[in-house]
Amino acid sequence: MGEMTFEQAMKRIEKIVADLEKGDLPLEESLDRFEEAVKLARTCQEKLEKAEARVSKLVKTGESGFTLEPLNESGDD
Amino acid sequence: MLRMQGIDAAVPDDKVYTVTELTSFLKDLIEKQFPSIWIVGEISNCTAHSSGHTYFTLKDESSQIKCVFFSGAARRVVAKPEDGLKMYVLGRLTVYERQGQYELIVTNLLPVGRGELYAAFARLKEKLAKEGLFDQALKQDLPRFPSRIAVVTSPTGAAVRDVIRVATRIHAGVEIVVYPVRVQGEGAKEEIAEAIGFLNAEGGFDVIILARGGGSIEDLWAFNEEVVARAIVASEIPVVSAVGHEIDFTIADFAADARVPTPSAAPTLVLADYVDASTRLEGLLRRAGTVLAGRIERGKTFIGSLSTHYGMRAVRDRVTVGMRDLDEALGGARKTVEARIESGQARLAGLMGKVEALSPLSTLERGYSIVFLAATDEVVKGAGQVNVGERLRIRFLRGSAVSRVESTEEGE
Numbered sequence: 001m002g003e004m005t006f007e008q009a010m011k012r013i014e015k016i017v018a019d020l021e022k023g024d025l026p027l028e029e030s031l032d033r034f035e036e037a038v039k040l041a042r043t044c045q046e047k048l049e050k051a052e053a054r055v056s057k058l059v060k061t062g063e064s065g066f067t068l069e070p071l072n073e074s075g076d077d
Numbered sequence: 078m079l080r081m082q083g084i085d086a087a088v089p090d091d092k093v094y095t096v097t098e099l100t101s102f103l104k105d106l107i108e109k110q111f112p113s114i115w116i117v118g119e120i121s122n123c124t125a126h127s128s129g130h131t132y133f134t135l136k137d138e139s140s141q142i143k144c145v146f147f148s149g150a151a152r153r154v155v156a157k158p159e160d161g162l163k164m165y166v167l168g169r170l171t172v173y174e175r176q177g178q179y180e181l182i183v184t185n186l187l188p189v190g191r192g193e194l195y196a197a198f199a200r201l202k203e204k205l206a207k208e209g210l211f212d213q214a215l216k217q218d219l220p221r222f223p224s225r226i227a228v229v230t231s232p233t234g235a236a237v238r239d240v241i242r243v244a245t246r247i248h249a250g251v252e253i254v255v256y257p258v259r260v261q262g263e264g265a266k267e268e269i270a271e272a273i274g275f276l277n278a279e280g281g282f283d284v285i286i287l288a289r290g291g292g293s294i295e296d297l298w299a300f301n302e303e304v305v306a307r308a309i310v311a312s313e314i315p316v317v318s319a320v321g322h323e324i325d326f327t328i329a330d331f332a333a334d335a336r337v338p339t340p341s342a343a344p345t346l347v348l349a350d351y352v353d354a355s356t357r358l359e360g361l362l363r364r365a366g367t368v369l370a371g372r373i374e375r376g377k378t379f380i381g382s383l384s385t386h387y388g389m390r391a392v393r394d395r396v397t398v399g400m401r402d403l404d405e406a407l408g409g410a411r412k413t414v415e416a417r418i419e420s421g422q423a424r425l426a427g428l429m430g431k432v433e434a435l436s437p438l439s440t441l442e443r444g445y446s447i448v449f450l451a452a453t454d455e456v457v458k459g460a461g462q463v464n465v466g467e468r469l470r471i472r473f474l475r476g477s478a479v480s481r482v483e484s485t486e487e488g489e
Contacts, residue, residue: 005224006250006351007221007224008131010350010354011360017361017365019204020365020368020369021364021367027372028139030296030369030372034366034369036082036403037362038362040356041361044358052168053241053244053245053247053251054248054250054251055241055244055245056252057232057254057255057257058227058255066279068254071232071237
């Protein structure tokens with residue numbers, strides 16, 4: 001399982017909770033799913049808590065390529 | 078005067094109007110005569126009410142007329158009345174009966190000298206609307222949790238700073254990529270349209286924010302251009318129009334998938350779901366936890382009921398017997414240990430007794446005393462150490478005394 005986006009993780013957690021609430025999973029699998037949901041939730045929470053928005057500026061290099069440069073937030077106007 | 082003419086005593090022959098009758102007669106007359114009229118003049122005393130209605134006076138050198146600009150009309154009209162501005166005002170004339178005042182209900186406004194821009198705006202808006210470019214069906218939903226946001230704007234304006242400031246405060250951990258463009262003047266519309274095309278071709282962006290701070294209709298004109306509107310509609314990435322300030326409306330606003338009144342409102346809209354994601358996460362986990370706890374509780378009850386079955390009882394009995402055996406074994410061990418401790422304590426007490434017996438204090442306890450030479454504190458062991466008349470100190474179990482030697486008697 002690669003790195004999930006926040007949206008994918010949230011969807012996965014919602015799905016797990018719905019499955020758990022349906023109640024037709026064996027207990028052991030329920031526990032595994034619950035653990036998975038908790039782990040995902042923790043990652044999501046971390047993303048929310050410590051992650052700052054990263055800001056960059058798109059600079060075109062020639063015809064089709066481009067590079068990203070950090071944006072000087074104070075501006076230079 | 079009236080009395081002198083005697084009018085008060087007689088009913089006039091001509092028809093007498095009540096004030097209401099006259100007013101409504103005039104109202105009728107005026108409304109029929111001027112159902113739609115353009116007036117040119119200068120705006121003054123412009124006051125905007127919280128209701129959204131705006132009241133102002135239109136005047137020239139020698140006359141004035143009250144005007145009412147209701148909120149419904151204000152929403153449809155791009156230009157805003159401003160004190161000192163010369164404007165063409167379209168409306169219907171009416172009479173406000175309660176104050177006996179005639180006034181203009183405004184339906185459209187155009188600043189003198191800029192009428193062509195407004196007309197162009199209206200024409201393009203109508204044309205694109207007819208084409209269906211503003212149809213609700215074309216609007217895309219914004220992603221709930223975007224991870225990469227493109228901002229098409231001037232890299233140096235206040236708008237880009239507002240967007241970044243608000244987005245950073247939301248702490249969503251998103252990536253914001255600024256695509257620098259000119260937002261007004263020559264080449265602006267092409268750059269904006271090209272930016273939207275480029276971002277779509279490049280991919281990897283969840284949403285595009287078109288941002289520009291407030292300004293005059295000329296300043297915002299790039300966002301009223303057809304090429305920009307078409308680029309917005311063609312974009313497969315949802316576009317949020319964040320152009321102007323509050324009541325400035327542009328064609329881009331109608332073409333975009335969502336419109337916000339100011340640039341700083343754009344991140345709030347785009348990142349809205351992140352804001353309460355924490356609470357939602359907690360809620361989800363609590364639900365999952367409740368489900369599991371319920372299942373575990375039911376499992377326990379089930380196991381509990383099993384233990385009363387015969388088979389389980391046999392197991393339980395064996396466990397009970399085992400525990401009793403264990404208790405006994407432990408009890409034996411404890412006794413051994415206790416016995417050893419007791420004998421240890423007895424030996425210790427014996428040793429202590431011996432130690433005490435050796436202490437000089439215990440000798441004194443038995444009634445002996447110690448004698449020192451008072452001058453030197455030397456212990457006296459024989460009569461040869463002392464002279465008659467010398468002072469001796471006698472130490473008892475408790476306290477001491479000083480005495481003088483009267484005579485001596487040598488012993489072996």
